[in-house]
Amino acid sequence: MVIKKFEFNPFPVNTYILWDEVSKEAIIIDAGCYFEEERTELINYIRDNKLTIKHLLATHLHLDHNFGNPFVSKTFNIKLEANKGDEFLLQNMEAQARAFNMPLPDAPIPIGKYINENDEISFGTNTLRAIHVPGHSPGSIVYYCEQEKVAFAGDVLFRSSIGRTDLAGGDFNTLIIGIKNKLFTLPDDTIVYPGHGPFTSIGFEKQHNPFI
Numbered sequence: 001m002v003i004k005k006f007e008f009n010p011f012p013v014n015t016y017i018l019w020d021e022v023s024k025e026a027i028i029i030d031a032g033c034y035f036e037e038e039r040t041e042l043i044n045y046i047r048d049n050k051l052t053i054k055h056l057l058a059t060h061l062h063l064d065h066n067f068g069n070p071f072v073s074k075t076f077n078i079k080l081e082a083n084k085g086d087e088f089l090l091q092n093m094e095a096q097a098r099a100f101n102m103p104l105p106d107a108p109i110p111i112g113k114y115i116n117e118n119d120e121i122s123f124g125t126n127t128l129r130a131i132h133v134p135g136h137s138p139g140s141i142v143y144y145c146e147q148e149k150v151a152f153a154g155d156v157l158f159r160s161s162i163g164r165t166d167l168a169g170g171d172f173n174t175l176i177i178g179i180k181n182k183l184f185t186l187p188d189d190t191i192v193y194p195g196h197g198p199f200t201s202i203g204f205e206k207q208h209n210p211f212i
């Protein structure tokens, strides 16, 4: 599995394209592209590698992770897949964007397919499993690939940090319990790709994360 990371928009958010080298089937996790040149960069990468986008997955639906979802959904004729717990966030997104002085490039689109705990998402020979870890947002999902020992954690877990819990529907204790019970039971050598900043591993965070 090839993992390509982009850093998009001023927050900045990690957008990932995962793809299978044989079938060229691919998925996008958190389309954060905001500016025209970021959209072009994403499209060019997909075109240059001759990828077929099979899924558009959201780790969660905070503003900064959702900027490019309408564009990607329309361009590749695919549904946005996310957990129902974050659906409410789509309703006040325009206002939130204005508050940050970052008008939305496109109006938010509804969730087209709900992702629930233990759902499996396949592309090529790869399978991701959904792990629901609320606390940063009610619908936060971590996408875990057991074969490749990688997890895409959104804003649940960062290198030596965790997601903030002061936003709508956030809860510190819920987040800590979820990380301990669901992420820290994954193998120590699982590489964690977060929604912001550098990658880390489960083993490193067990030892060094100051919040847990």
Ligand SMILES: [Zn+2]
Pocket: 060, 062, 136, 155
């Ligand atoms: Zn977030």
